[in-house]
């Protein structure tokens with residue numbers, strides 16, 4: 001027996017419990033076979049959930065398959081259905097949803113995003129009264145980025161500095177060190193020996209690489225205090241980390257791409273959204289609702305509702321914080337890689353973002369898959385057959401890394 005929202009009824013489902021209307025009268029008895037007609041009656045009667053079962057094991061499998069397909073389809077509305085990337089991704093995601101349903105996952109209902117009370121939120125910047133510059137200026141006046149990153153940068157700029165000097169700066173921050181060591185010891189890094197000191201991590205991972213990881217971890221800390229009613233940070237970092245893991249794995253297939261740069265760029269790719277949520281919570285939720293209702297990607301919804309996008313914000317912010325140019329370039333162009341100086345890097349993060357959004361569907365975490373131009377994907381020359389093993393590898397790593405870093 002399964003509890004499902006009425007919108008997910010597919011023909012062949014059998015009512016496992018009788019359904020009563022709001023006035024207490026019985027609408028359908030237990031055992032009723034459901035079809036389009038019954039679905040309409042239930043919808044009109046304002047019923048949200050029902051309990052269903054199937055006639056046989058075989059029919060349950062085919063019903064769950066249909067539900068998984070229909071649920072996934074909603075999130076792929078915007079992307080080109082003939083694009084081989086999305087055909088493959090769709091099939092992978094349907095399989096993941098099917099598995100999750102078999103294990104008892106309850107699909108989130110259509111209106112779950114609206115459940116949040118938007119009324120209590122007040123924007124610090126009213127629409128049309130503050131552009132990206134004002135918002136970033138305000139953000140910079142509130143807090144500064146963790147100092148350890150800038151101290152580390154200074155050490156790295158000094159040509160005579162050693163692994164020991166780097167280790168000294170990083171180790172002065174115990175919480176950072178713990179996270180960093182957990183990260184480099186994760187199977188994602190595939191190191192054959194256990195790394196138990198920052199100095200050892202520097203020699204195995206590299207100076208620049210390590211500083212990029214420090215940057216990523218510091219960013220997670222910087223945004224720690226966003227109130228949960230504005231944004232669920234666990235959900236946000238789950239998506240960001242997902243993107244980071246995909247970006248690093250994909251990057252390892254390209255000789256001229258640094259995996260750690262891509263990991264950090266993946267982790268930071270949507271920080272502009274955090275700044276938006278902090279400063280314009282009401283409008284940000286409006287943007288989400290607009291995107292979902294009109295089935296348009298977030299970028300379009302932001303342009304329409306706010307007049308600018310999350311990458312306009314992150315570009316200015318990362319510049320002010322003097323983040324490495326490559327990372328800023330990738331993050332600023334992860335929705336339009338052809339405009340990036342480092343096109344391959346931006347295209348990898350765009351692909352990783354699509355994968356992260358798609359995978360998120362199988363645990364109820366997403367709005368729409370943002371899409372990717374076929375030309376950009378073709379230029380990457382990434383074999384679609386590799387996507388499924390990457391998704392499976394990612395799924396094994398995600399939750400452990402998330403609890404290590406957040």
Ligand SMILES: [Fe+2]
Pocket residue numbers: 269270310334335
């Ligand atoms: Fe984005």
Ligand SMILES: [Fe+2]
Pocket residue numbers: 239243269270353
């Ligand atoms: Fe994203």
